[in-house]
Amino acid sequence: MAISIKSPREIELMRKSCRLLSQVHDELAKIVRPGISTKEIDRICEEIIRSYGCTPNFLHYQGYPASVCVSVNEEVVHGIPREDRIIQEGDLVSLDTGLIYEGYHSDAARTHVAGQADDAAQKLIDVTRQSFFEGIKMARAGNHLHDISNAIASYVTSYGYGIVRDLVGHGIGRTLHEPPQIPNFPQRRRGPKLRPGMTLAVEPMINMGTGDVEWLDDGWTVISADHSLSAHYENTILITDGEPEILTLGNIP
Numbered sequence: 001m002a003i004s005i006k007s008p009r010e011i012e013l014m015r016k017s018c019r020l021l022s023q024v025h026d027e028l029a030k031i032v033r034p035g036i037s038t039k040e041i042d043r044i045c046e047e048i049i050r051s052y053g054c055t056p057n058f059l060h061y062q063g064y065p066a067s068v069c070v071s072v073n074e075e076v077v078h079g080i081p082r083e084d085r086i087i088q089e090g091d092l093v094s095l096d097t098g099l100i101y102e103g104y105h106s107d108a109a110r111t112h113v114a115g116q117a118d119d120a121a122q123k124l125i126d127v128t129r130q131s132f133f134e135g136i137k138m139a140r141a142g143n144h145l146h147d148i149s150n151a152i153a154s155y156v157t158s159y160g161y162g163i164v165r166d167l168v169g170h171g172i173g174r175t176l177h178e179p180p181q182i183p184n185f186p187q188r189r190r191g192p193k194l195r196p197g198m199t200l201a202v203e204p205m206i207n208m209g210t211g212d213v214e215w216l217d218d219g220w221t222v223i224s225a226d227h228s229l230s231a232h233y234e235n236t237i238l239i240t241d242g243e244p245e246i247l248t249l250g251n252i253p
Contacts (some may be wrong), residue, residue: 005197018102022250032112034089036071042081054099068097076230078220089115094232108248109234121209128206128231139244145191163210
């Protein structure tokens with residue numbers, strides 16, 4: 001399938017959707033703390049999204065039962081919120097969520113620490129976040145999609161971390177997942193040429209150990225195969241005639 005090129009009107013709707021999602025993440029960052037349940041985080045997330053007159057796009061998507069994926073420690077992505085999953089001091093908590101505004105989707109993820117993080121955990125979070133920014137240095141019209149992938153991979157591997165290969169980023173717009181797929185690991189082929197009007201969800205998922213993963217019996221939760229810590233950082237971006245525009249980045253990245 002062809003990669004969607006958004007019209008000026010569609011870009012404005014995407015900007016609005018993404019600005020609202022940035023605000024959702026700003027609010028969620030304030031509630032990640034020891035003692036809160038992952039289900040309570042989900043309840044609050046859904047309340048915030050609906051208070052903006054928007055719809056949680058993760059809720060019931062292909063059967064997913066919540067508005068936000070809450071993935072803790074060795075959980076890479078798609079952790080299902082539960083009443084009995086209580087966040088502990090020092091836990092790494094990855095929040096991945098999105099919303100629909102006037103028919104247009106947004107998607108972003110952040111990894112937080114509940115309380116105080118040890119130095120190794122904080123470094124994993126920082127490297128994962130920075131790998132996104134290293135990748136989008138290449139997100140310019142005329143470059144190729146896999147220039148983003150290779151830049152992310154080069155940065156991450158310099159720290160010896162494992163890059164998850166079973167999961168990738170994606171295009172986004174009128175649906176949550178559009179072409180193209182955006183790997184975070186090295187690619188031999190350059191991939192399609194980037195053009196202004198493309199909207200992409202770039203999302204490095206990085207493990208402290210190997211990049212191998214497993215799926216739990218719930219059919220959703222992905223964990224690191226060696227049970228090492230994992231971090232996730234994602235933004236929806238717009239390809240322009242110049243620097244890429246990070247649509248979901250607000251005051252709290």
